[in-house]
Amino acid sequence: MRWDAVGAVIFREWLVFRQVWNSVMFGSVVEPVIYLLAFGYGFGALVSQVAGIPYLDFMATGSAAISVLFTGMFPGLINGYFRRKESHLYDGILAAPVNVAELVTGEAAWTGLRTTSVAAITMVVAAIFGVSLEPTVVLALPVGFVGGFGFNCLGAAFASRLRSTHQFDFVIAGVVVPMFVVAGTFFPLDDAPAWLRWPAMMNPLTHTTDLFRAAAFQVGTVGEIAISLAVLLGFVAFAWWLAVRWLTDAMVD
Amino acid sequence: MSSTPAIRLRDVVKRFGPLTAVDGLTFDVERGLCFGLLGPNGAGKSTLMRLLTGGAIADAGSVEVLGLAMPDRSREVRARCGLSPQTDNLDDELTCRDNLEVYARLYGVAREIRADAVDRGLRLARLQDRADNSCETLSGGMRRRLLIARALLHDPEVVLLDEPTVGLDPQIRQQLWQQIDEIRTAGKTIVLTTHYIEEAERLCDLVAIVHHGRLLDLGPPRDLIVRHIASRSVVEVYGDDPTKRRIAEAADGRGIVHRRAGTSVALFVDELDGLAEVASLRPGDLDHHLVRPANLEDVFVDLTGQDLG
Numbered sequence A: 001m002r003w004d005a006v007g008a009v010i011f012r013e014w015l016v017f018r019q020v021w022n023s024v025m026f027g028s029v030v031e032p033v034i035y036l037l038a039f040g041y042g043f044g045a046l047v048s049q050v051a052g053i054p055y056l057d058f059m060a061t062g063s064a065a066i067s068v069l070f071t072g073m074f075p076g077l078i079n080g081y082f083r084r085k086e087s088h089l090y091d092g093i094l095a096a097p098v099n100v101a102e103l104v105t106g107e108a109a110w111t112g113l114r115t116t117s118v119a120a121i122t123m124v125v126a127a128i129f130g131v132s133l134e135p136t137v138v139l140a141l142p143v144g145f146v147g148g149f150g151f152n153c154l155g156a157a158f159a160s161r162l163r164s165t166h167q168f169d170f171v172i173a174g175v176v177v178p179m180f181v182v183a184g185t186f187f188p189l190d191d192a193p194a195w196l197r198w199p200a201m202m203n204p205l206t207h208t209t210d211l212f213r214a215a216a217f218q219v220g221t222v223g224e225i226a227i228s229l230a231v232l233l234g235f236v237a238f239a240w241w242l243a244v245r246w247l248t249d250a251m252v253d
Numbered sequence B: 001m002s003s004t005p006a007i008r009l010r011d012v013v014k015r016f017g018p019l020t021a022v023d024g025l026t027f028d029v030e031r032g033l034c035f036g037l038l039g040p041n042g043a044g045k046s047t048l049m050r051l052l053t054g055g056a057i058a059d060a061g062s063v064e065v066l067g068l069a070m071p072d073r074s075r076e077v078r079a080r081c082g083l084s085p086q087t088d089n090l091d092d093e094l095t096c097r098d099n100l101e102v103y104a105r106l107y108g109v110a111r112e113i114r115a116d117a118v119d120r121g122l123r124l125a126r127l128q129d130r131a132d133n134s135c136e137t138l139s140g141g142m143r144r145r146l147l148i149a150r151a152l153l154h155d156p157e158v159v160l161l162d163e164p165t166v167g168l169d170p171q172i173r174q175q176l177w178q179q180i181d182e183i184r185t186a187g188k189t190i191v192l193t194t195h196y197i198e199e200a201e202r203l204c205d206l207v208a209i210v211h212h213g214r215l216l217d218l219g220p221p222r223d224l225i226v227r228h229i230a231s232r233s234v235v236e237v238y239g240d241d242p243t244k245r246r247i248a249e250a251a252d253g254r255g256i257v258h259r260r261a262g263t264s265v266a267l268f269v270d271e272l273d274g275l276a277e278v279a280s281l282r283p284g285d286l287d288h289h290l291v292r293p294a295n296l297e298d299v300f301v302d303l304t305g306q307d308l309g
Helices: A003-043 A055-085 A089-095 A100-128 A135-159 A165-181 A194-202 A204-217 A222-251 B045-053 B074-080 B096-106 B111-124 B140-151 B170-185 B197-203 B221-228 B241-254 B271-281 B296-304
Strands: B007-016 B019-029 B034-038 B060-065 B068-070 B081-084 B158-162 B189-194 B206-211 B214-219 B233-238 B257-261 B264-269 B289-293
Touching: A003 A055, A003 A100, A003 B096, A055 A089, A055 A100, A055 A135, A055 A165, A055 A204, A055 A222, A089 A100, A089 A222, A100 A135, A100 A222, A135 A165, A135 A204, A135 A222, A165 A204, A204 A222, B007 B045, B019 B045, B019 B060, B019 B206, B019 B214, B034 B197, B045 B060, B045 B074, B045 B081, B045 B158, B045 B189, B068 B074, B074 B081, B081 B140, B096 B111, B096 B140, B111 B140, B140 B158, B140 B170, B170 B189, B170 B197, B189 B197, B197 B296, B206 B221, B206 B296, B214 B221, B214 B296, B221 B296, B233 B241, B241 B257, B241 B264, B264 B271
Parallel strands: B034 B189, B034 B206, B081 B158, B158 B189
Antiparallel strands: B007 B019, B007 B060, B060 B068, B206 B214, B233 B264, B233 B289, B257 B264
């Protein structure tokens, strides 16, 4: 691994971000505010407690996890597609002494930094809305990084397989939406039918959400936290491997 | 100075499904030469460029760059080659300077000399006054100059220029040729693909004529012309079909080699005597004609029976 090449890929993302940070940050703040207003107050009026914590707390952490999914996955999927098929940025990067693994790692690491900040912003917004957070909430930051890194790799892997922009729909409807719904983000999985339990337990977003709750409210046993960490890290390793493999297939004839 | 050639191909084959894009290419490119790959679109030139930079892997045969076998030593090869791709992939989200800065980092240009390399690149592209403008605002010629400058940031030994002037005005093309001349003068090996005759003749020490992935002939442009074209001059006579037919018949009568090409009939003659001979053929049919030296297009047509297009 050439770490300076990974750094160069991150540097490019930083240069672009520097020009568009205001619109990106606007989204990062407004999205959790809308979720908290709509679900927290709207839905929260109907339910007071969920899984042993107030509904507002429950869905605030769920909303942080969803932001990590979207902010991680969509750049991987959409940028991944356009940089390969339209702007040919990947052709340029890979004609330099840079390997696909370094390219994937650099983009995912940058996205991880972004999802870390999104998780942090969501927690701050939640605190302003009256969610009381434990000091361990700072541990949500590394979780935000790891989750975003993995979701970005997953998006990048699918992006390498797409032949046209119409196929985005397959990934969004077939992968992103199910992940988003079956993860215990806005409603708990405790009462879900048994056949839904397993997919939910395999869903990295479920574990991102649980780890956020563990960090923010110190809920969950050590065993549960260990399982969530193991599943999330296993997912990240698999998604990274898949992205490298599929993008290599797409870029080298 | 190593004696290994800059590029060595042996029986290289590359297929894409049923299409054989490169079909048994064998040749060497010695260091310090400007080597041209001349052929129509679809001849396999771009595939060959991708074989040299790791974007494609040969199905058979061996590809070596600077004595390093591809694709095993791909990273070392890419570190010592610079590529200006046919498809413009400047980073439109960045300024000219940032484009160069990012690529200097991707190529591992050391921090101490990076700023100088970027400044030199801007100077070479003659874009110092546009350094902080977005690439989106550049004209086609400027973009090409920046793409070539980008390929030189890390002071590569081999410079690969894939159709460097395609789609540009003749005047802009002249400017780019000047830029490419500067690279030659710096002693670098250049591999250039083109389907422009003048470009190959003007820039290249050695030209390989490729068609359907095969090498048809290889040599200095002048030698290729002497080898394949009997005469040094060509008179192209333009006119309607009956005119062209009458000219061809008259040429046959005098034993003058000729061929029909699009809107003209080309007569292969030897300088002044030959011109007089053509003039005497059918004076009335020579209202629109052009006298030019024999060129690589004639060689290509001689070898393939087709226009270079």
